[in-house]
Amino acid sequence: LDQVRSGNPFRRQKRLLHSNPNTEFSNIALSISQQNAADSCLPKISCNPFLKYRPFDGTCNNFLVPGWGTPNTAFVRLLPPSYSDGISRVRMAQNGNWLPSPRVIHTVLFPETDVFDFRHTLAVMEWGQIIAHDVTFLSIKKGPACCTPNGNLFPPQELHASCLPIVIPSNDPFYFKFRRTCMDMKRVKTANELGCNIFPVHQISGVSHFLDGSLIYGSNEDTSNFLRTFRGGLLRAQLTADRRPFLINTDKPTRVCHVLSDAEVCYSAGDGRVNQNSEIAVSQVMFMRLHNLLANQLSIINPDWTDNVIFHEARRIVIAIIQHITYNEYLPILLGSKFMENSNLTPTRINYAIGYNENVNPSTISEFVGAAFRSYHSTVQGFISLVNESRALVAEIRFSDFMNKPGIIQLPGNFDHFLRGLITQPQQEQDIFFSGEITNFLFKSDAPFGMDLLSMDINRGRDLGIPPYTTMRVLCGLPMVNRFEDLKDVMDDEKIVRLAKVYSSVHDIDYLVGGLLERRIPGTLTSPSFHCVVAEAFYRYKFGDRFFYEFGGQAGSFTLDQLNTIRKVTFSTLICLTGDNIQLAQPDGFLIPNVKTNPLIPCSELASGFNLHAWSNS
Numbered sequence: 001l002d003q004v005r006s007g008n009p010f011r012r013q014k015r016l017l018h019s020n021p022n023t024e025f026s027n028i029a030l031s032i033s034q035q036n037a038a039d040s041c042l043p044k045i046s047c048n049p050f051l052k053y054r055p056f057d058g059t060c061n062n063f064l065v066p067g068w069g070t071p072n073t074a075f076v077r078l079l080p081p082s083y084s085d086g087i088s089r090v091r092m093a094q095n096g097n098w099l100p101s102p103r104v105i106h107t108v109l110f111p112e113t114d115v116f117d118f119r120h121t122l123a124v125m126e127w128g129q130i131i132a133h134d135v136t137f138l139s140i141k142k143g144p145a146c147c148t149p150n151g152n153l154f155p156p157q158e159l160h161a162s163c164l165p166i167v168i169p170s171n172d173p174f175y176f177k178f179r180r181t182c183m184d185m186k187r188v189k190t191a192n193e194l195g196c197n198i199f200p201v202h203q204i205s206g207v208s209h210f211l212d213g214s215l216i217y218g219s220n221e222d223t224s225n226f227l228r229t230f231r232g233g234l235l236r237a238q239l240t241a242d243r244r245p246f247l248i249n250t251d252k253p254t255r256v257c258h259v260l261s262d263a264e265v266c267y268s269a270g271d272g273r274v275n276q277n278s279e280i281a282v283s284q285v286m287f288m289r290l291h292n293l294l295a296n297q298l299s300i301i302n303p304d305w306t307d308n309v310i311f312h313e314a315r316r317i318v319i320a321i322i323q324h325i326t327y328n329e330y331l332p333i334l335l336g337s338k339f340m341e342n343s344n345l346t347p348t349r350i351n352y353a354i355g356y357n358e359n360v361n362p363s364t365i366s367e368f369v370g371a372a373f374r375s376y377h378s379t380v381q382g383f384i385s386l387v388n389e390s391r392a393l394v395a396e397i398r399f400s401d402f403m404n405k406p407g408i409i410q411l412p413g414n415f416d417h418f419l420r421g422l423i424t425q426p427q428q429e430q431d432i433f434f435s436g437e438i439t440n441f442l443f444k445s446d447a448p449f450g451m452d453l454l455s456m457d458i459n460r461g462r463d464l465g466i467p468p469y470t471t472m473r474v475l476c477g478l479p480m481v482n483r484f485e486d487l488k489d490v491m492d493d494e495k496i497v498r499l500a501k502v503y504s505s506v507h508d509i510d511y512l513v514g515g516l517l518e519r520r521i522p523g524t525l526t527s528p529s530f531h532c533v534v535a536e537a538f539y540r541y542k543f544g545d546r547f548f549y550e551f552g553g554q555a556g557s558f559t560l561d562q563l564n565t566i567r568k569v570t571f572s573t574l575i576c577l578t579g580d581n582i583q584l585a586q587p588d589g590f591l592i593p594n595v596k597t598n599p600l601i602p603c604s605e606l607a608s609g610f611n612l613h614a615w616s617n618s
């Protein structure tokens, strides 16, 4: 409370759980997070300490626990899960009733408006999605539909155990038009489905937890082999009539994508979500092109290298570039530059970084994927700008028209239009306003309505047993609260009034909801209760990853010359290198260009320092 009175509730919360082991709450987090009941089910593997290239599934990254971070293993939890039966049933309200419907919470607290973030480009949003798809994939349990064919609720006794449908009130401002009172949603898989009999349940990630380019190469060797040509270290690609490379097509477009014939474009990549929307499809093509460009350069520099060596060296560089852009350009925007410096998260400028810690569990954090990182769904744009070389708007496409329908990005000129759009169009503000394109029309296909991502996110938090907001905010260093009025330290009055309209107790508030309603920490794109969880996740992706690009002294470490080459790469370099014919970009692609501080300059200048001489064998 003293903190509240002092008028600066932000000072104390900007913390990293790991770097503050002497605080009461981080001690709790640290001890719980390092142990994971599901670890008892990890496969026993013996490791080769001289392995130069990280395995696709992340095994043996950690010598103490070789299964840490591998696909189909459990997330770590910062705090014990909140399940009403202590095992797996979703949380109930303090008064014993069901918690309010996520859709009701959405309509009362999160108006649908487009508010632009005029500082940050849409590339910031998209880079977040790239990271999300790299570090986590929740697979949905199989089972029958959870709503009737007309979109109404089944009687509770007829509901399958895998179901967690969202109740839509009959007076919903949007869905009432379609007389729908139920949004189908199923629970996600837990370690128990894989034979690991532990309770409370632990949800699992289907992909490698490390930030290791698994969305490009897959999370196992079979997927990677499927994507490779086995010639010149290249990834497979399909060429358009004018010979521009795109990802290969899946062999079942009509099943995977929203297309009418199997002749239509629908990609196959290291991650199954590649077709989800046009921006992620563009990004995945960008990475495939980057890999092949590096592979071609490496072949020229080292004609004696085998396909396998070229492939793995190119992959190692691509992963390093993803990590570098994340820690050098993306995270300072999210977490604040000062915080990054103080927590050793900023990339080192010279020499190697130090601090790899084999005691850090590198696994993705449940509270991060179940709430904190999803808050960036708020930054998604409902309309995508296609932009030409003079930065004029060529077209604007409706986001929901091109979900699971990526063919548009291959049309002549469009790939560059999309890429330029990413570094030109503002993202939406990280706030309580979400685009209707994802909250009414998500995956709409040909229907006049779709699903609601925000309601799904709130519901998913309950599925994962994410502790309520009041518990999570304490973990992040805010005072314990017992009444709605106590939330004034981080929330505006009007929001508190609305919260009290929906939730009957302050302790019922979902973490995602509370975190989104907090005032943002100045100089960041996070609020106090999300900051420590997002920071903790990225702390682990760095200091828990033996192959992290900046570390020396490992079999897979870069030479300093190589490292210094990677340090020159920015998001804009990627745009320049992988576009069909992009001539200009601003140095910081995550910031809106402007003549004074971030002017458009020739790509030849932006990419000039980037060559692979440091990889020459001679």
Ligand code: HEM
Binding pocket: 125, 126, 127, 128, 129, 132, 136, 137, 138, 139, 276, 277, 279, 368, 369, 370, 373, 374, 376, 377, 379, 380, 438, 453, 456, 457, 460
């Ligand atoms: C570009 C538009 C985006 C769309 C259409 C989208 C859509 C989705 C959907 C449908 C889910 C699954 C929901 C569920 O069933 O639980 C999801 C999950 C998720 N999204 Fe997004 N998303 C977008 C961008 C982002 C961004 C920008 C971020 C973060 C910066 C993000 C972070 C996440 C995370 C962490 C999950 C959980 C993933 C998992 O563990 O499987 N998404 N998103």
Ligand SMILES: [Ca+2]
Binding pocket: 134, 135, 136, 207, 208, 209, 210, 211, 212, 213, 214, 215
């Ligand atoms: Ca990964």
